[in-house]
Every structure is written in structure tokens, then in C-alpha cells.
Amino acid sequence: MELRPTTAKVRSALINIWRWELSGAVFLDLCTGTGAVALAARQAGARLVVAVDASAKAIRQLVVHANREDFYVLRGTLPGCLAGLKTKFDLIYFDPPYASGLYLPVLTGIVQHELLANDGELAVEHHTQSPLPEQHLSLIRTRQKNYGDTVLSFYQLVH
Secondary structure, rough: OOOOOOOHHHHHHHHHHHHHHOOOOOEEEEOOOOOOOHOOOOOOOOEEEEEEEHHHHHHHHHHHHHHOOOOEEEEOOOOOHHOOOOOEEEEEEOOOOOOOOOOOHHHHHHOOOOOOOEEEEEEEEEOOOOOOOOOOOOOEEEEEEEEOOEEEEEEEOOO
């Protein structure tokens, strides 16, 4: 599968939206691809960044930055590899290939494995033609931002 970097516009928008939350945050980047979002989160002050991708090519490109105390790269397929993550994340970014069919299975896995901190936020990148539900299990959409054909849907846990 070809690596699809998040556009600079969307990446910049996401980092800007989360600019205050990123400082000291525990950040998870699912389907990291080139790792541009994970690296931007670390640069913006995230305390711990975990980047996950199924692609050996993506992992090889990121390994130079990885597996230090503050930046880990894991190779794994979604949603199965979620069970191995034993950390609660303050911020989760999920940008799968649009036609992958991974959206709801991964959202389910995030809830089932309790990966999102109680006051955390999940951002899901998707195409305008592939809307996501307002609520899925205990995740509720709190806002959406459109960037051309790309949408960022933000979710938090219902308490």
C-alpha cells in the first residue's frame, strides 16, 4: 500500500487545534504512514508519542526517530494490535486509507481497550463522502472541521 501523507494543511490545522492540549500529552497516531503527524505532535510538546502502522516501509522510515523514551513506532495491523497498547492516550489521531473499512472497527477497539483517557480527544480524518456517526458506543462527536474533501471528526468519551 502506498504511503499517503496527511496534507500539510490538515496536519497544521490539527496541531493548531490541539496546540494547548499537546504540551505534556500522551499521543497515539494510528495509521501513521510517513509519521508527519506523530513528529509534529512530538515537536509541539507531547510527552510520549506512539505511532502505529502496518507498513514495513513506514516503520523503516520512522525508526530513526523512534524507540526512545518519548517516541515509539510499532508495526501492527488494525484493529487487532490495539489490544497490545496498555496506555491511556490524551490525544489519538486516526487517518486510515479512506476505503479501508477500518473506521468503526478501530473506534470499537479504542473503546473496548480503553485507550482514550477520560478527558482525552480522538480526531478521525475521513472523506466528506464517507461520513462518520455522531455517536459510536461511548464516543460522541463534539465537532467537525472541513478542509476541502477532507474532514476531521473529533470524539470524546460520554461520561
